[in-house]
Amino acid sequence: MPKERVQKKSRVHQQVAQGPRQSQGISFRTEIGQHILKNPAIVTNMVEKAALRPTDVVLEVGPGTGNMTIKLLEKVKKVVTCEVDPRMVAEIHKRVQGTPEAAKLQMMVGDVLKTDLPFFDVCVANLPYQISSPFVFKLLLHRPFFRCAVLMFQREFAQRLVAQPGDKLYCRLSVNTQLLARVDHLIKVGKNNFRPPPKVESSVVRIEPRNPPPPINFKEWDGLVRICFSRKNKTIGASFRFSKVLEVLEKNYRVSCSVKNIPVPSDFNVKEKVTQLLQDGNFEQRRARSMSIDDFIELLNLFNEAGFHFM
Numbered sequence: 001m002p003k004e005r006v007q008k009k010s011r012v013h014q015q016v017a018q019g020p021r022q023s024q025g026i027s028f029r030t031e032i033g034q035h036i037l038k039n040p041a042i043v044t045n046m047v048e049k050a051a052l053r054p055t056d057v058v059l060e061v062g063p064g065t066g067n068m069t070i071k072l073l074e075k076v077k078k079v080v081t082c083e084v085d086p087r088m089v090a091e092i093h094k095r096v097q098g099t100p101e102a103a104k105l106q107m108m109v110g111d112v113l114k115t116d117l118p119f120f121d122v123c124v125a126n127l128p129y130q131i132s133s134p135f136v137f138k139l140l141l142h143r144p145f146f147r148c149a150v151l152m153f154q155r156e157f158a159q160r161l162v163a164q165p166g167d168k169l170y171c172r173l174s175v176n177t178q179l180l181a182r183v184d185h186l187i188k189v190g191k192n193n194f195r196p197p198p199k200v201e202s203s204v205v206r207i208e209p210r211n212p213p214p215p216i217n218f219k220e221w222d223g224l225v226r227i228c229f230s231r232k233n234k235t236i237g238a239s240f241r242f243s244k245v246l247e248v249l250e251k252n253y254r255v256s257c258s259v260k261n262i263p264v265p266s267d268f269n270v271k272e273k274v275t276q277l278l279q280d281g282n283f284e285q286r287r288a289r290s291m292s293i294d295d296f297i298e299l300l301n302l303f304n305e306a307g308f309h310f311m
Contacts, residue, residue: 033128223310
């Protein structure tokens with residue numbers, strides 16, 4: 001009898017059988033941003049860029065399987081991790097169990113955006129990219145102040161953080177971040193340094209909060225910057241001619257006058273008032289894309305002194 005032919009499984013078939021995102025028995029959930037940094041040289045580089053001290057408490061967000069965590073534990077007094085996936089928490093516990101480092105590790109399980117951040121000196125993290133923007137501002141508004149953060153971001157997001165007036169990627173994110181912190185681009189990281197590889201290139205950024213912070217109400221600042229960058233290629237004058245913007249400004253103006261017992265003239269025209277204000281300050285023909293932080297501070301002061309607020 002002829003021998004029965006046994007169909008050989010190709011490497012592709014084996015990968016399908018195992019699942020496309022499995023490695024060392026762990027299936028990574030890319031939908032929540034699980035891309036594990038596997039290159040030890042980059043892990044070491046990030047830890048070195050943080051300039052850690054033996055007395056430091058370090059916050060790590062999204063530690064994954066613990067490649068960064070282990071390096072951090074060797075350098076500092078304590079590491080606090082925040083991880084949303086209980087499987088990764090168990091994996092890290094397994095790696096440190098029975099070692100002197102185990103006593104220096106505190107693990108928080110949950111969504112970092114919904115968690116009260118503990119005290120820490122430095123933050124070092126390979127972040128899930130979908131939480132980049134909200135986490136940066138949660139970090140920068142955290143008190144007491146931390147010394148610095150060394151964070152992995154999607155390349156374009158990192159470029160927006162460090163963009164300067166006139167740059168193509170200069171935006172509201174650039175202005176808001178640089179108001180509150182000094183931001184430096186450190187290293188570029190290719191997608192093949194992760195397991196599984198993400199679809200985008202990455203970069204490491206160092207963020208150092210300004211301490212003390214500028215004496216500005218951040219919510220009001222963001223309200224102004226949001227209007228200016230709503231159409232960043234339009235003039236500031238054009239951005240302040242939208243009816244919805246003028247309605248909010250007039251409402252806030254009347255509330256401010258009421259609090260200060262200042263009568264509002266019966267013929268008050270908010271559009272004319274705002275236009276005159278921008279002309280007097282030489283802002284009407286300027287564009288947000290080319291304005292510096294000092295320019296935005298001057299514009300905010302101009303509005304506030306005239307009784308206009310953005311909260």
